[in-house]
Amino acid sequence: MATPTRTSAVSKFLSNHLRRDAQARETSVAGYMAGLAAACLVAVGALGPYIGWGLTRSLLGLVAVLCLYYTVLxxxxxxxxxxxxIHWLNVAIEVSIPSVVLAFDLRFQGPTYALTAPTLVIWGTLVVLAALRTNPKLALMAGALAGGExxxxxxxFVRPLLPEQPLLTLTPPFxxxxxxxxLSSGVATAILARHFMRKTAQALAALREQEVMGKYxxxxxxxxxxxxxxxxxxYSPEGGFxxxxxxxxxxxxxxxxIEFVTLFRREAExxxxxxxxxxxxxxxxxxxxxxxxxAMEYVDGLPLSSLxxxxxxxxxxLSAATFLGAELASALDYLHRRTTATGEPLHLVHRDMNPPNVLVSRIGEVKLSDFGIARSASRAQLTMAGNVRGKLGYMAPEQAMAQSIDGxxxxxxxxxxxxxxLTGRRVLTGENEAQLLMAAVEQPIPPPSHLRPEIPPELDAVVMRLLERDVNKRTPTGAEARAQLLALTGAVAPFPQGQLELTRAAQQALTRVRPSSERVSGAHPLTDDPTQLEARSG
Incomplete structure (x- = not known):
């Protein structure tokens, strides 16, 4: 059974959800009212010969204004x-419609007709309509406004025009x-709305109990x-945190x-x-x-691939790309230099560095994720000989050939x-797994400037040294790669504008990319793309 704290949290969640859905519900009400007003235009026109053209013209004017208002809204x-x-304004307008109709009836048909016209029947219905906003206060206001008007x-206005002996049902007591x-209809509607909210929260709390992972x-x-x-x-433990x-x-x-769960646990460890x-x-x-x-850090952003x-x-x-590279180089340098509590080097290797695993937040933070296949080079027994792990199209030659690897x-x-x-295009391409594995070893890699001429030679040099196939000629450490990027000047310098430019790019991309298996907000990538799955050979 849901605890009071959990039920309170679910109630808060439900209220926030309904608040986010308010626009959609108001859109539905506006569409309904626009359609109803349009139908009333036809109905009032047809009743013209029976109720008089003076009243008909007034009602047609009112309905036309309502139809126009709700259509525009x-x-x-x-x-x-x-x-x-807009909730409060629309409830006030809807509940006041019968008052305007009553005034027209009084003007053209007299007080008795005004108090007995069939249009007054809809007053209670319009009060109940306020319940669609799921706010009990709106229902109370609707009932109070209707009764007061x-x-x-x-x-x-009406009583001074009534005869001295009006119908009993038209006297003040009635x-x-x-x-x-x-007024009571408003109170009843508010009670129902509050009851609906409470019961919905209780039902949702009971349902969420089946989906809550411990304290999550x-x-x-x-x-x-x-x-x-x-x-x-x-994460909501007891106490409201x-x-x-x-x-x-x-x-x-x-x-x-067993193998997958082992990787999963190793990622956490x-x-x-x-x-x-x-x-x-x-x-x-x-x-x-x-x-x-x-349970991982939540990043409000998107993967670099989605960006x-x-x-x-x-x-x-350019400055955003060099800033991104410098941040990732810092993360890799930290990973490669990580030691045990006694100072013994762990020789960790990520093995899955690629755009889907790089997360960029709305404010330009850069995060490296997905350490499921990361390993220590000193624990080679965890990876059998000939077993290639990583994402196809992003492997170093030695990784593709299942040779020994390091940072x-x-x-x-x-x-x-x-x-x-920098270029917006994948570097290594192929039609199948075999071609992608060979691409890591043989496919020529042009400098970024071949695809984007404004890239200067010094940035080309940084990138191409990272892409040296001879591991002994490659940039040796993340710290050196970061230093090379930080040494760039002018339009390609990562500071001071790089993070700001990356922020702008992320926010621009977030408005364009729709949710998919690569999430748009709080990105933590998972993919079923066969060219991106772990490759095993041998």
């Missing part, structure tokens, strides 16, 4: 405009009773791959895959040792039900990633 809401005050019209009924409340799924999926989640995280969960069908501003943090590893999960796609594959601004392997992948960030 509907189009504006659909185009993205919205203001929270009815009493004001009666005592100020009018006050009708006003109380209108799952929200929308933001990524899915062949063996795992990623959710935006809220909350933190947004990305929760990576093994799909139930693979929870018994490795990342728990890494503390660097350019590396995704892992907070927790756990098992819930029949599956495993990782480039959002920019139309035209490449990043320089990641630096070759950094060169491929930086080249792609």
């Amino acid at each position: 509907w189009r504006a809401l659909r185009a993205g405009w919205f203001h929270p005050a 009815y009493l004001a019209l009666y005592f100020l 009018i006050i009773m009708r006003s109380v009924f209108l 409340m799952l929200h929308e799924r933001i990524g899915v791959g062949g063996m795992a999926e990623v959710f935006r989640a809220t 909350e933190k947004q995280v990305a929760l990576k969960r093994v799909l139930p069908g693979f929870a018994d895959d 490795l990342c728990s040792m890494l503390h660097h501003p350019n590396i995704i943090q892992v907070f927790d590893l756990g098992r819930h039900g029949n599956t495993y999960f990782l 480039l796609r959002g920019l139309g594959w035209q490449g990043l601004p 320089r392997t990641d630096l070759f992948a950094l060169g491929l990633t930086l080249h792609e960030a």
Whole structure:
């Protein structure tokens, strides 16, 4: 059963969700009212011979104004405009429609007709319509406004015109009773709205209990791959503390895959040792039900691959690309130099450095993620001879040939990633796995300036040294790669404009890229692209 704290958290989640959905609901109401007003134009015109043309013209004018207002509002809401005050304005307009009709009836047909006209029947319906906004206060306002307007019209304008002996149902006691009924309809609607919200929150809390991974409340799924999926989640232990995280969960069908679960656990163990501003943090590893999960740092942004796609594959601004490269070089340098608590080098190698695994936040932060196949070069027994791990199209030659590797392997992948960030095009291409593996060894790699002439020779030199196929000629460390990038000057200098340019590019891409298996917000990439899957040979 849901605890009070959990139920309160779900109630807050439901309120926030309904608040985000307010524009869609108001759009529906505006569309309904526009259609209703259009239908009333025809109906009022047909009733002209029976109710008199003076009243008909007045009603047609009112309905035409309402039809125009709600049509314009509907189009504006659909185009993205919205203001929270529109709820209150529309409820006031809707509830006041019968008052205007009553005034017209009084003017053209007299007080008795005004108080008995069939149009007054819709007053209660319009009060109930306020419940669609799921705000009990709106329903109360609607009932109070309807009852107050009815009493004001009666005592100020209608009663002085009534005969001395009016119908019993038109005397003040009955009018006050009708006003109380209108007010009561608002109260009843508010009670129903509040009851609906409470019961919905309780039902949602009960349902969420089945989907809560311990202390993590799952929200929308933001990524899915062949063996795992990623959710935006809220870490909400008892006491009201909350933190947004990305929760990576093994799909139930693979929870018994010993090899995959080993990689999954190794990712958590490795990342728990890494503390660097350019590396995704892992907070927790756990098992819930029949599956495993990782709780990771939530990045509000998108993968570099999605960013480039959002920019139309035209490449990043030069300073943004060099800033990105410098940040990634810093992360790799930290990873390669990481030691045990006793100072013994771990010789860690990421082995999966590529654009889908580089996350860029809305404010230009750069994070390296997905350490599932990272390994220590001193623990070679974890990878069998002839077993190639990594993403096809982003491997160093020695990695593609299943030879011994070290940190320089990641630096070759950094060169491929930086080249792609500059040009917007993948460097190594092929039609199948075999061609992609051979491309890492044989395919000529042109300097970035061949595809983007404004790239200066000094930046070409940095990238091409990272892409040396002879590992002994390649840039030896991430620190040296970062130093080379920081030494650049002019338009390609990573500082002081690089992060600002990267921020602008990320925000521009976020407005263009739609959600897919590579998430758009809080990016933690997973992919089923066969050219991007782990390759095994031998």
